[in-house]
Amino acid sequence: MIRLERRPEASQVMSYASPLIAIVLMLIGGLLLFAFLGKNPLEGFKVFFINPISDLYGISELLLKATPLMLIAVGLAVGFRANVWNIGAEGQLIVGGVAASAVALYFYDSEGVHILILMVIAGAIGGMLWATIPAFLKTRFNTNEILVSLMLVYVAQLLVSWLVHGPMMDPDGFNFPQSRMFEDPALLPLLSEENRLNFAFVMAIGALLVGYIFMYRSFVGFQMQVAGYAKDAARYAGFSAKKMIWIGLLSGGGMAGLAGMSEVAGPMGQLTEHVSNNYGFAAIIVAFVARLNPVGIFFASLLMALLYLGGEQAQQYLALPSSISNVFQGMLLMFLLGSDVFINYRIRWKEATA
């Protein structure tokens, strides 16, 4: 008989091995899935995981896709460490994208660096404003931030939909629900002429560095970790729980808003209804696979980006539906949660009789 037995101490090894185990299980699950769908598993594996990054352009696309994930995940991780569960990064991303687009359209036809700078600020503030709602309701009325932030995602989606069908619609765009294409002063500079990778990647790396210092070197970061591990100890030490909630939600919202800005001012170049590619939700998985650690977030974002690219390839070459990416993301999270059980528990094989 198999029995789960509580470990005397949480296993450090397992806490880092668990994401790797989850990745391996996801790959195996993927192979089985391909076989089940009547595709050659090895061929499927190659199309999904190898082809997207077989050349430099592919790698630049990988980094491009990973950029918003890194930004959002590091912002969310700050809050998650204090048990502040912002599930609404998707909505905050959209509002950030809307705010940045508003700046871009306001300065349409003008020149200057200030446009981009204002877009960055507007994007971050837009995301933060959206996160202010769950933060205020939580600190004032003790509402559940998971529900409030999640429901606000749908509000944000309707908001952007209304805007691109109305006030922000391209006047010369044949009634397509999208804004004007931004002009060069409102687009993030490319890092190279060869591909689409832009300055947002540099911002993402910067955000990871700042996030690392904040989490592991600053006293506020320490306070947030204490609040996450032991709420009563944080209260005993006199750390303000409200401050943690505000910082946690605003950092996630701000970084998600910035990610929204980097999308509209980057690969999209305009505001559409599909400003987000589910990045706000995928980043939650990234943060957990990364154990809320900025170094881990870097790698987990690359993996998640690969799932996005692989999904596109599978659609093209294997004639699989685009939701295949979501299936892989789901498997990854499920296997991670499953193997995380073994951080605190271990398996005992129990003999038939004692």
Next chain:
Amino acid sequence: MTSDSDGDQTPRLELHGITKIYPSVIANEDVSLSVKRGEIHAVLGENGAGKSTLMKMIYGVAKPDAGEMKWEGGVVQVENPAHARSLGIGMVFQHFSLFETLNVVENVALALPGNPDLKQLAEQITEVSNRYGLPVDPGRLVHALSVGERQRVEIIRCLLQNPKLLIMDEPTSVLTPQAVRKLFDTLRQLADEGCSILYISHKLDEIQELCHVATVLRDGKVTGDCIPSEETPKSMASLMIGKELPVPEHSVPSELGEVRLQLKRLSKASDDPFGTDLQDIELEVRSGEILGIAGVSGNGQQELLYALSGEIPVGDAQAILISGTPSGRDSPDQRRSNGMGFVPEERLGRGAVPRMSLTENALLTAHRAGMLKRGMIQFDKISAFASKCIENFNVKCGGAEHAANSLSGGNLQKFIMGREILLIPKLLVVAQPTWGVDVGAAAFIRQELIDLRNEGTAILVISEELEELFEISDRIAVIADGRISPAKKLADTSIDEIGVWMSGMWDQAAPVEVAAHD
């Protein structure tokens, strides 16, 4: 209860070579003991010696990894508590297992097999309670009962099943001295009727008074059997801890200094529906003295501590003066900046973060002692502070980088106490300084408190152990039902008087030395 008087001398319960291994510790190793019928048998040992584990195996909550248990001469394997009860084994736990929102009869009915008639059961309860001097009203809701009454309900619940063996796990830790005497009378009556009693405790005086035989455990092993009436507390202590009991030296009170803590008509309704409201608490603690507050648990100690620490601020700023500053509405942080230190009763999860290292746990409250620079943590300084704390306070651990939850309770308590003392507080509030701590560490902690008081700190100690308070306090007061008694100098009072006060009777009984006992 069962009085088959055929003179059968078979022991009621025998254990042979019982061993129980948990993942991190050997809880019991080769334990053997034998309980005769009608015998009150003490199992004596410090916290963590393996007493509770042993009882759990007898009661079927845990299963031994090796060894044999004999019940009335026949080998048995107790599968679960229901099986144990059907054999005739009853157990009264240290922490009660009663539903607060149900009344006494309903609680008792839940533990009985089948679907008993409540009316009839109420009569049975009254009968048993009269017979054994355990007064309890079957119709009352449990949350309205005192701790002593709840314990009676648990005992009655066991007695209704006519047990042949009753296990009592640290039954007196929640009782006033007077209630302890009543309990002992009941237990003696039970034993006279043939019921065997396993009495678990670490209190030597009680065991001497009550028990016929004692088995002493240390580190999970039996270190000896003795007849308590033929031993001295000293000799039993050395069996229990392996050395002689250290006694802290309590020098004469130094000259009293300024008032460091003053409570003025502090009232506070409890957030917990079953908590205790604080009513008009008045006290003061001066520099250079230890004020002890005695009381049976659940009489407002928690609420008072939360109000003092600032974890639940009170509405009236003037109700709490720390070194003269109105502090009632201040956060714990502001009170600490004002010179207050605080050691809570729960060490893991409140006084320390279980998963964090000792270094990080030092930072928890020591951060204001120059450990930060522009909001960044000075890791070299905090780690030096933690090492100093470990060294000065004799904390046994793998090093400052080890997690708080890898330490034993006593060592973690020494660390937390050390952390607060090294910050040189003007006022230190301590809850249950030695709860669950082994005897050696307890003596050390008490000595540290006395030394700190000699250096001029004002100290407030809230404890449920009367002996401890009488050992270290300069003055002593009692909390009962959310109110606080006047504080008396140690020389002007006695354990008996404080015991009477613990039932809330300081107003009426003041001038008379009441004959509450005997």
